[in-house]
Amino acid sequence: MSHPGWVSRGVVLLQRHDLHWVLLLVLGWLFLGAIGLLRPHSLRFVARGLFPAGAVLGLGVALLGAVALLAGQAPQAMVLPLGLPNLPFHLRLDALSGFFLLLMGVAGAGISIFAAGYFRSGEGTAPGLLGLHYHIFLASMALVVLADDAYFFMVAWELMALSSYFLVVSQHRLPEIRRAGFLYLLMAHLGALCLLLCFGVLQGGKWQFTFDAMRGAPLAPLWATVAFLLALLGFGAKAGLVPLHGWLPEAHPAAPSPVSAMMSGLMLKTAVYGMLRITFDLLHIQFWQWGVLVLVLGLFSALYGAIFAGVKTDMKRLLAYSSIENIGIIFTGIGLAILFAACHLPLFAALALSAALLHALNHAFFKSLLFLATGNVLHATKRRSLGALGGLAHTMPWVATLALVGTLAIAGLPPLNGFVSEWLLLQAFLFTPRIPHPFINMLVPLGAAVLALTVALAAYVMVKFYGIIFLGQPREPALAEAHDANWLERIGLTWLALGCIAIGVLPQIALRATGAVTGLLLGQTVNLSSRIWWIAPIGAKQASYSGLLLLAGIICVVGITFVAVRILAHGRFRRTVPWDCGYPWQTSRMQDTAEGFGQPIRHIFGSAFDMERELPSPSDSAPRYRIHVEDRLWRMAYVPIARAVQRLSDSIGVLQGGRLAIYLLYSFLTLLGLLAGVL
Amino acid sequence: MSPITMVRQFGEVLLAITLAPLFVGWTAQCRAWLQSRTAPPLAQPYRMLRKLFHKDVALAAGATPLFRMTPYILFGSMVLAAAIIPSIATDLPFARVADAIALIGLFATARVFQSLAAMDIGTAFGTMGARREMMVGFLAEPALLMVLFNAFLLSGSTALPSVVDAYSAGPLSINPSLTFAGVAFVMVLLAENARIPIDNPSTHLELTMIHEAMLLEYSARHLALIEWASSLKLFNYACIGFALFLPWGIATHGADGGWALLLAAGALIGKLIVFGAALALVESLSAKLRIFRAPEYLATAFLLAVLGLLVHLLLGS
Numbered sequence: 001m002s003h004p005g006w007v008s009r010g011v012v013l014l015q016r017h018d019l020h021w022v023l024l025l026v027l028g029w030l031f032l033g034a035i036g037l038l039r040p041h042s043l044r045f046v047a048r049g050l051f052p053a054g055a056v057l058g059l060g061v062a063l064l065g066a067v068a069l070l071a072g073q074a075p076q077a078m079v080l081p082l083g084l085p086n087l088p089f090h091l092r093l094d095a096l097s098g099f100f101l102l103l104m105g106v107a108g109a110g111i112s113i114f115a116a117g118y119f120r121s122g123e124g125t126a127p128g129l130l131g132l133h134y135h136i137f138l139a140s141m142a143l144v145v146l147a148d149d150a151y152f153f154m155v156a157w158e159l160m161a162l163s164s165y166f167l168v169v170s171q172h173r174l175p176e177i178r179r180a181g182f183l184y185l186l187m188a189h190l191g192a193l194c195l196l197l198c199f200g201v202l203q204g205g206k207w208q209f210t211f212d213a214m215r216g217a218p219l220a221p222l223w224a225t226v227a228f229l230l231a232l233l234g235f236g237a238k239a240g241l242v243p244l245h246g247w248l249p250e251a252h253p254a255a256p257s258p259v260s261a262m263m264s265g266l267m268l269k270t271a272v273y274g275m276l277r278i279t280f281d282l283l284h285i286q287f288w289q290w291g292v293l294v295l296v297l298g299l300f301s302a303l304y305g306a307i308f309a310g311v312k313t314d315m316k317r318l319l320a321y322s323s324i325e326n327i328g329i330i331f332t333g334i335g336l337a338i339l340f341a342a343c344h345l346p347l348f349a350a351l352a353l354s355a356a357l358l359h360a361l362n363h364a365f366f367k368s369l370l371f372l373a374t375g376n377v378l379h380a381t382k383r384r385s386l387g388a389l390g391g392l393a394h395t396m397p398w399v400a401t402l403a404l405v406g407t408l409a410i411a412g413l414p415p416l417n418g419f420v421s422e423w424l425l426l427q428a429f430l431f432t433p434r435i436p437h438p439f440i441n442m443l444v445p446l447g448a449a450v451l452a453l454t455v456a457l458a459a460y461v462m463v464k465f466y467g468i469i470f471l472g473q474p475r476e477p478a479l480a481e482a483h484d485a486n487w488l489e490r491i492g493l494t495w496l497a498l499g500c501i502a503i504g505v506l507p508q509i510a511l512r513a514t515g516a517v518t519g520l521l522l523g524q525t526v527n528l529s530s531r532i533w534w535i536a537p538i539g540a541k542q543a544s545y546s547g548l549l550l551l552a553g554i555i556c557v558v559g560i561t562f563v564a565v566r567i568l569a570h571g572r573f574r575r576t577v578p579w580d581c582g583y584p585w586q587t588s589r590m591q592d593t594a595e596g597f598g599q600p601i602r603h604i605f606g607s608a609f610d611m612e613r614e615l616p617s618p619s620d621s622a623p624r625y626r627i628h629v630e631d632r633l634w635r636m637a638y639v640p641i642a643r644a645v646q647r648l649s650d651s652i653g654v655l656q657g658g659r660l661a662i663y664l665l666y667s668f669l670t671l672l673g674l675l676a677g678v679l
Numbered sequence: 680m681s682p683i684t685m686v687r688q689f690g691e692v693l694l695a696i697t698l699a700p701l702f703v704g705w706t707a708q709c710r711a712w713l714q715s716r717t718a719p720p721l722a723q724p725y726r727m728l729r730k731l732f733h734k735d736v737a738l739a740a741g742a743t744p745l746f747r748m749t750p751y752i753l754f755g756s757m758v759l760a761a762a763i764i765p766s767i768a769t770d771l772p773f774a775r776v777a778d779a780i781a782l783i784g785l786f787a788t789a790r791v792f793q794s795l796a797a798m799d800i801g802t803a804f805g806t807m808g809a810r811r812e813m814m815v816g817f818l819a820e821p822a823l824l825m826v827l828f829n830a831f832l833l834s835g836s837t838a839l840p841s842v843v844d845a846y847s848a849g850p851l852s853i854n855p856s857l858t859f860a861g862v863a864f865v866m867v868l869l870a871e872n873a874r875i876p877i878d879n880p881s882t883h884l885e886l887t888m889i890h891e892a893m894l895l896e897y898s899a900r901h902l903a904l905i906e907w908a909s910s911l912k913l914f915n916y917a918c919i920g921f922a923l924f925l926p927w928g929i930a931t932h933g934a935d936g937g938w939a940l941l942l943a944a945g946a947l948i949g950k951l952i953v954f955g956a957a958l959a960l961v962e963s964l965s966a967k968l969r970i971f972r973a974p975e976y977l978a979t980a981f982l983l984a985v986l987g988l989l990v991h992l993l994l995g996s
Contacts, residue, residue, distance in 0.1 A: 391801065393743045404745070413788040414781055426780050426824070430831050433992060442992050445828060446985065449821040456817035459787060463794045463813050472801030473741060534775075543778040543837045550776050550785070553762070558755035561904070565732070569900055573736035578896055580802040592798075592806035600814040604974050 014067045019076040019093040022101065022146065025060045026139045032057070033135030040128025043119065050131050051116035052488075054138065055109040061142060062105025068098030069516045077148060084151055090210050092148035095516040096281065099357060100145040100273045102513065104266050106499060107364035108138055111265070114372050114492025115258035117485070120379070124171040124256075133170075137163040137262065144270045150199035150209040157195065157270075161188040164267060167259040168251050177254045184251035187244065191237030195274075198230035202282055214282045224283055228290055231278040232297075239271035239327045242301040246631075246638050248324060249308075253316035253384070257375025260316060264323040265368035269360050272330055276353075279338060280521035288437065291339030292444075298335050299450045302328025306457035307608055310464070310601035311629045313386050313594040315374050318465055319367065322410065325458060326363045330356045332451060333425050337522075339435065339444070340428075346524035348431045351537050354514040354526055355424035361510060362409065362417040362503060369406035369496040370465075373399050376489060377469060380482035386465075386594035391474035395482040398490050400470040405497040407466040409504065411459035415547040415554070417503035420510070420535070422455050427543055457601075464597040473588035505547040508532050595627050602629065610635055687768045687930075687940065694944065695761035699914035700724035700907065702951050709959035724910060731903035739800045739896050749796035750897065750904035756789045757911035766918040767943035768930040769840035778837040779827050779919070783820065786871070786912070790816050793905075797893035808892025811970060815877060815889065818977040819867050825984030826867065829860035830923050832991050839919065843926045855994065859987030861924045865961075866980035868920060870973070872913045875962040877973055887967065914951075921950055 014021065032050045039045045068076075075094035083089045093101075115134070119127055140163060143156035165188070169181035203209055204217030219227065233244070240248035252260045279286065305325030312318040333356025340349035374384075376399045383389055393400035409416035414423075429448035435441040474480060485493060503510050508529060515525035526537035529544075536544035565571075580586055602609065610630040616623030655666070704721045711718035720726075738747070760782055762773045777785060794809035831837050833854060834845035870877040873890035882888050894905055922929065928946025930939040968976055 391741070393745070393799075394741070400743075408788070408791065411787075411791055412784070413791060414777070414784040419781075419784050423780055423784070427837070430828065430837065433832060442989060445988060448828065449825055449981065449985070452821040452824040453817060456787070456820040459791055460813040460817050463791055463798070463809065467795055467798035467806070467809065471743070471745070471795060471798045472806065540775065541836055541838070541841055543780070544775045545778060545781050546776045549773075550759070550781070553759045553773070553776065554752070554755050557758045558751045561751055561754055561758075565900055565904070569732040570735075573738045573899075575740050576737045578739040578741070578800045578802050579737075579898075580800075580804055581895060583803075586802060588801060590803040591801045592803070592810060597806070597810050600810060603971060604814075604818075 011067060011071065014064065015071050015073055018064055018068050019078050019091060019146075022061060022064045022093060022142070023078070023091065025057045025064070026142045026146075028057045029054060029135045029139040029142075033132040033139075036128040036131035036135075038128075040126045043127045046127040046131045047116050047119050050135075051112050054135055055112035055116070058105045058109035058112055058138070060105070062102050062109065065098045065101030065103075065105055066513070068093050069095050069102060069513050083155075087149060087151050087209055089152040089155075090148035090212075091146045091152070092211070093146060095520040096273070096276060097145040099361075099513060099517045100269060101142060103269055103361050103364050104138070104141055104145075107265050107368050107496065108262070110492045110495040110499070111258050111261050111368055111372065112138075112492075113495065114261075114375075114489050117488025117492070118258055118372075118375055118379070119256070124173070125166075130167070130170055133163045133166045134259070134262075137167060137259075137267075141266055141270055145273050148211045150203070150211070150214075154192065154196060154199070157192060160267065160270065161185070161192065164259070164263060168255045168263075170256060170259070171254070180247075180250035180254040184247045187237050187247040191234045191244075194230045194234035194237070198227050198234055198278065201227040201230065202278070211277075211282060215284070218284055221285070221287070224285060225287065225290070228279065228283060231275060232294065235271040235275045235278075236297070238274075239268050239331070240301075240324050241297050241327065241331060242304045242324065243633050243637055245301065245305075245324050246634065249312075249317050249320040249631075252320040252323065252371075253314060257316075257371050257378060260319075260375075261368035261371035264320070264371055265364040268323060268327055269364060272327075272334070272356070272360050275331075275334060276521065279334070280341070286338050286342045288339050288342040288435075288440070291335050291337070291342055292440065293335070294331055294338060295335030295444070295447060298328045298331030298333075299447050299454075300328070301325070302332060302454040303450055303457075304328070304608070306454045306461060307601060307605045308631065309461040310457060311598040311609065313598070314384050315377070315386055315389075315465065315469060316371070316384060318386075318461065319370055319374065322458065322461060323363075323367060325454060326359065326367065326410075329422070329425065329451070329454065330359050330363070332356075332447070333359060333421075333428070336425070336428050336432070336447075339440075340431075341522060343435050343437070345431070345434065346522050347526065347538070348428055348434070349522050350515075350518040350524040350526050351424060351431075352428035353518050353522065354511060354537065355421050355428055357514040357517055358424060358503075358507070358510050359418075359421035361513075362421050362500070365496050365499040365503070366406045366409040366418060369493060369500065370403060370410065372489070372493055372496070373403040373406065376485045376493075377482075380484075381479055383476075386468045388476050389469045389474075389479065390472045390476075390588060390591065391470070391479060392482055393470040395480065396470075396484045398484050399493065402490075402493040402497045403470065404466065405500050407462045409500040411462040412455045413459070414545075415504050415551040417500050417507070417510075420504060420507040420545070420547065422451070423545060424537060425451065427537060431538075460601070464594065468592070468594050468597065472591050475588050475591070505551050506532060507535050507545075507547055511535055511537070598629075602627075608632060683936075684770065684772055688762065688771050688773055690940070691767050691771065692758060692762045694947075695766060695911060695914055695918075696758065696907075698948070698951065699910040700728065702914050702917070702955055703910040705952065706955040706959050709956045710963055713959055713963040724906070728903045728907060731898075731906070732900050734899035736899040736901060738898075741800055742896075743799055745792075746796050746799040746896075747901070749792045750901040750908070752792050753789050753908040754904045754911070756785050757908045757915060760785055760915045761911060761918075763839070764915055764918045765840045765843050765922055765929055767940060767947055769843045770930075770932045771840060774838065774840045779830070779839055779842075780824070780837055782839070782919070783823055783827075787816065787820070789908070789912070793893055797896075800896045802896065804888075804892045804895050808889055808895075811889040812893060815870050815973060815977070818974055819870050819980075822863055822977055822981040822984050823867050823871075825981060825988060826860045826864045826923070829856050829984065829987045829991065832988070833857065839922045840932070843922050843929050844932050846926045847929075847931045854991075856987040856991035857924060859983045859990065861920075863980040863984035863987070864920055864923065866976065866983070868916045869961070870977060870980075872909070872916060874958070876965045876968045876976065879967050887970070889970075917951065917954055918947075920954075921947070925950060
């Protein structure tokens with residue numbers, strides 16, 4: 001590679017102090033949050049000043065992450081003189097953390113610049129406080145991927161959970177939002193508890209809690225499995241793997257849209273990071289059974305999320321379920337990678353892991369984009385229910401166009417980015433018959449069919465999402481006055497949409513980035529083509545794909561067709577009323593509602609739901625149709641557990657009489673018991 | 680890129696564009712004969728297209744640019760697909776751009792655009808058609824993928840030209856797994872191309888139509904492009920089927936001079952004639968299913984493809 005001299009000098013300078021620079025930028029985020037408190041009620045100062053600065057810092061973090069990733073150097077480590085007396089904070093920057101820093105920086109920059117234009121005064125928490133939580137959230141996510149000892153990891157992890165909790169409940173005057181926030185906090189702490197135990201197992205009896213010590217502490221297969229399962233529980237709860245997903249569709253919609261975007265696009269990825277760190281880095285062996293477990297959970301979550309997204313009628317809740325689906329796809333890739341790695345097929349493991357990582361990156365772009373777009377719709381219309389929207393493409397052309405990019409990307413359609421990662425994952429599935437375990441090699445290929453079903457369902461869901469919000473006729477008259485995004489919001493949306501397009505047409509660049517990670521974790525990369533516009537991860541003979549040429553081909557053919565039609569025929573048209581089989585009287589209420597669009601899914605996957613329907617009787621003078629669809633797992637798993645906990649605490653509560661004499665009696669009896677024990 | 684390669688690539692695309700409406704005409708002709716009706720002439724689809732191209736577009740008042748772009752995107756993606764599928768030769772420079780999975784993705788892109796365009800005007804039938812089309816799509820995709828899995832296991836590639844090359848290198852034999860996969864593929868083909876038993880291309884009965892419901896608001900040149908694109912889609916699916924299950928006659932790598940290409944074109948036309956007649960026969964013998972029987976139908980296709988997969992893995996053939 002031939003760079004001009006100053007570029008390579010700059011890269012060398014960045015490389016040498018990469019970790020220091022990253023830390024500086026992270027501290028910069030914390031600083032931005034803190035100075036917001038100087039004028040907490042000034043929206044102008046916080047939104048127009050601090051959030052754009054945070055976006056610039058995000059770009060810096062992304063750049064440094066990319067340097068760590070692509071420079072191919074040894075990991076950098078650092079010890080901060082903070083923390084416990086004999087366990088100071090350890091930090092480390094390697095390809096894996098570099099990749100996730102890149103992801104957070106790039107997508108976070110887009111979200112921050114959007115947020116600069118988004119927040120309005122008088123919405124819940126004061127802007128200064130919101131800015132503080134927001135920037136602590138960003139910084140803590142970066143620290144999670146930099147942490148190199150269990151204690152610092154947990155500190156950063158908790159900081160992330162708490163700051164995001166305060167962001168979720170920023171509209172804390174609404175009771176349902178407080179409830180969602182509580183559920184989120186609860187699940188986050190159950191997960192954190194599992195992680196704490198996991199680290200306890202990982203130290204392997206040496207009581208050394210740095211990750212380096214854990215790497216050097218080989219565990220017996222049983223304890224390795226225990227550690228892996230605890231990690232799966234802990235990170236699964238954060239990622240929203242079914243059945244630990246209960247909080248996700250509550251908390252993500254409750255937060256303001258940029259925060260929803262951060263939680264879905266970025267925070268869920270820290271769980272992916274943790275899973276990879278523990279499975280492939282800290283644990284020195286992998287068993288194929290783990291892979292099958294993760295694979296099954298991933299596929300189940302993916303399908304479950306897609307089905308529920310299909311029946312949900314609240315646009316942010318729909319996207320939250322779609323996040324569960326995408327996390328499922330990412331975990332499917334991880335499961336497949338574990339399976340291949342355990343069977344000593346490193347090339348295919350690298351393929352599956354690349355797919356998972358790339359999907360994580362893609363999801364950060366398109367899910368953030370769509371959540372931000374719902375924020376615009378929410379501000380313009382004050383409506384979250386799909387049933388009250390429609391026809392916004394006319395009044396909000398910017399949001400509609402950019403959301404279309406996100407919609408096509410998340411639906412997994414070429415030539416955009418969502419397709420590339422799903423294509424890679426399907427390619428990885430094609431090699432599962434080579435797994436040297438009978439039955440597994442016959443059943444795992446069926447996972448590809450589940451994945452294909454999920455991806456196709458996602459396309460269904462996104463057609464519903466986009467079509468009902470932006471296309472058709474406005475379902476309420478007030479929608480005609482909806483306003484488009486302001487210029488800061490447009491920049492944020494455009495940035496994320498460009499990311500979707502760029503990764504889609506030049507996936508080779510992203511594969512280089514994931515290649516550095518798979519090289520670190522598996523010692524293997526997929527085949528990287530020498531031409532930037534091709535990918536052929538296993539070999540050109542097996543399969544190749546070029547997003548750029550596909551896009552160029554479509555544009556060429558469409559252009560030629562357009563010109564040919566104009567020349568050979570004509571371009572005349574006139575506007576008329578819609579035809580609609582000649583029905584003269586049409587209203588916007590005759591369009592499919594969100595419920596109607598979900599009907600085939602309710603019909604086909606009926607057994608997955610708890611459904612309540614109110615059908616009008618034929619003689620009703622004011623007929624009303626209502627349908628309510630609930631998560632069956634909610635009733636079957638969450639409610640019984642909550643009841644059991646409640647009952648248990650009630651029975652313990654009997655001890656709490658409220659009289660001082662009784663409490664003194666307890667102390668006395670305890671003392672007696674202890675004395676009896678000692679004597 | 681040598682001139683003969685260019686000739687192959689562009690010749691194939693032009694052949695697809697010209698043959699596709701004729702193939703639809705041929706199928707309609709066979710169907711009319713089988714049902715004892717007077718058959719329309721073979722070139723009837725072309726007459727239709729000419730008529731439509733000459734008319735003025737009547738555009739519904741609320742149409743967005745998406746609505747007007749969609750016919751071009753549909754036509755463009757189908758032409759592109761025709762450039763990728765090895766219908767007469769395998770040494771195509773453009774074929775590397777997308778393997779069979781990406782090809783399914785390209786079809787899915789076309790489907791999503793068509794469904795979005797159908798929702799654009801905001802009429803009852805448009806949205807209903809979009810919903811049904813997407814439903815058939817998500818049910819058909821797993822089955823189609825399993826069919827490709829079968830082909831991959833036999834040839835070690837998902838790139839269609841490599842599949843054809845691999846088949847032609849081996850001895851000519853009908854593989855048991857491919858038989859199952861072939862039946863599954865035909866079932867998917869019928870569903871994806873809006874044919875009986877899932878949809879009826881010649882109906883305008885409001886409550887049963889899928890594909891036609893999405894086109895209700897289109898007229899003139901837009902409609903012509905969409906009709907042409909749907910005939911290209913059928914043609915493309917047929918050619919994918921030929922590549923996977925009946926690859927004989929396709930000019931393979933290294934043996935694709937002028938005569939081989941002519942022979943391949945002849946073989947393609949022969950296969951299309953037989954396949955069109957068979958398609959008409961199937962459509963005449965079966966009745967349209969209720970829309971909610973579609974999942975069962977496509978699940979059958981899926982299971983057949985899985986059966987093919989298991990047969991291959993168990994027999995190791």
